[in-house]
Amino acid sequence: MSPVLTLCGHLFCWACLHQWLEAQHQNPTCPVCKAGCAQDKVIPIYGRGKEQLDPRSTTPKRPAGQRPEPFRNPNQTGFALGTGQVTFTGTMLPPFMFTPFGIQYGATYSGTIGGNGAVQTPMQAYVSRMFFMLGTLILVGILLY
Amino acid sequence: MAKPMFARRLSKELKDLAMNAPAGVNIIDANDFKVWKLGLAGAPGTLYDGEKFQLEFNFGPNYPLESPQVLFVGDNIPVHPHIYSNGHICLDVLYNHWSPVQTVASICLSLQSMLSSCTSKEPPPDNATYVKTARANPKHTAWAFHDDTV
Numbered sequence: 001m002s003p004v005l006t007l008c009g010h011l012f013c014w015a016c017l018h019q020w021l022e023a024q025h026q027n028p029t030c031p032v033c034k035a036g037c038a039q040d041k042v043i044p045i046y047g048r049g050k051e052q053l054d055p056r057s058t059t060p061k062r063p064a065g066q067r068p069e070p071f072r073n074p075n076q077t078g079f080a081l082g083t084g085q086v087t088f089t090g091t092m093l094p095p096f097m098f099t100p101f102g103i104q105y106g107a108t109y110s111g112t113i114g115g116n117g118a119v120q121t122p123m124q125a126y127v128s129r130m131f132f133m134l135g136t137l138i139l140v141g142i143l144l145y
Numbered sequence: 146m147a148k149p150m151f152a153r154r155l156s157k158e159l160k161d162l163a164m165n166a167p168a169g170v171n172i173i174d175a176n177d178f179k180v181w182k183l184g185l186a187g188a189p190g191t192l193y194d195g196e197k198f199q200l201e202f203n204f205g206p207n208y209p210l211e212s213p214q215v216l217f218v219g220d221n222i223p224v225h226p227h228i229y230s231n232g233h234i235c236l237d238v239l240y241n242h243w244s245p246v247q248t249v250a251s252i253c254l255s256l257q258s259m260l261s262s263c264t265s266k267e268p269p270p271d272n273a274t275y276v277k278t279a280r281a282n283p284k285h286t287a288w289a290f291h292d293d294t295v
């Protein structure tokens with residue numbers, strides 16, 4: 001019967017939850033944990049079967065699910081440094097070649113991107129160096145052949 | 146027309162209580178969905194060990210969206226810093242902290258734990274004035290909740 005999930009992770013039947021949220025409309029809270037619980041933040045749960053209609057006409061429509069855009073990493077090769085806006089033009093290198101130069105750009109742009117790119121964990125630094133060496137090798141390879 | 150929500154909910158609670166009541170809790174009278182009377186026994190090893198109390202639950206048509214009216218009745222009202230001698234109980238879940246996940250059984254358990262954690266059997270300090278002025282329904286009292294540690 002129209003199951004819904006609150007943002008705090010508690011499962012209810014929509015008819016019951018709606019009545020409770022309406023009853024305390026100034027400050028709607030989850031019946032279980034008292035977390036804030038706005039009606040439009042409730043997530044419907046869909047089974048695989050056909051959606052059954054609730055016969056009670058007094059029951060308002062269950063909120064629709066939200067459809068956020070799938071997350072896309074602007075820096076496909078991994079270790080994003082927060083320099084997603086930096087674009088490269090006029091290069092003929094294959095996409096994976098961006099990476100080593102991206103790091104260098106990241107370092108020079110770090111002042112304008114809120115220090116995000118300047119802070120590197122040892123792991124990131126290690127990976128950066130690895131990719132830089134790899135990039136240089138491939139570049140040398142391309143130049144030699 | 147389907148059974149109203151309070152009736153569906155209370156028949157389920159009654160079934161659960163009959164099958165599996167919390168320790169020290171027994172149904173005395175639950176013949177309708179308006180008023181139930183339950184027995185509550187003081188837990189062994191506490192200040193109320195061996196005592197028997199009676200609780201009255203009054204359910205409105207909006208139960209469980211609204212809390213029931215709960216009070217101690219009969220000739221043995223627990224002497225406790227949060228229980229007035231007219232049976233009114235100072236317990237937040239019965240009033241502004243009510244939520245429909247509470248049940249008759251969970252209220253009984255809360256009351257039992259309130260009794261069990263008591264370290265000195267004393268009436269509330271304002272008992273005399275409160276009992277003189279309070280309305281019959283404890284839900285009409287503007288409760289200022291004392292701390293829960295007593």
Ligand SMILES: [Zn+2]
Pocket residue numbers: 013014015016017
């Ligand atoms: Zn329901």
Ligand SMILES: [Zn+2]
Pocket residue numbers: 006008009010030031032033034035
């Ligand atoms: Zn919750």
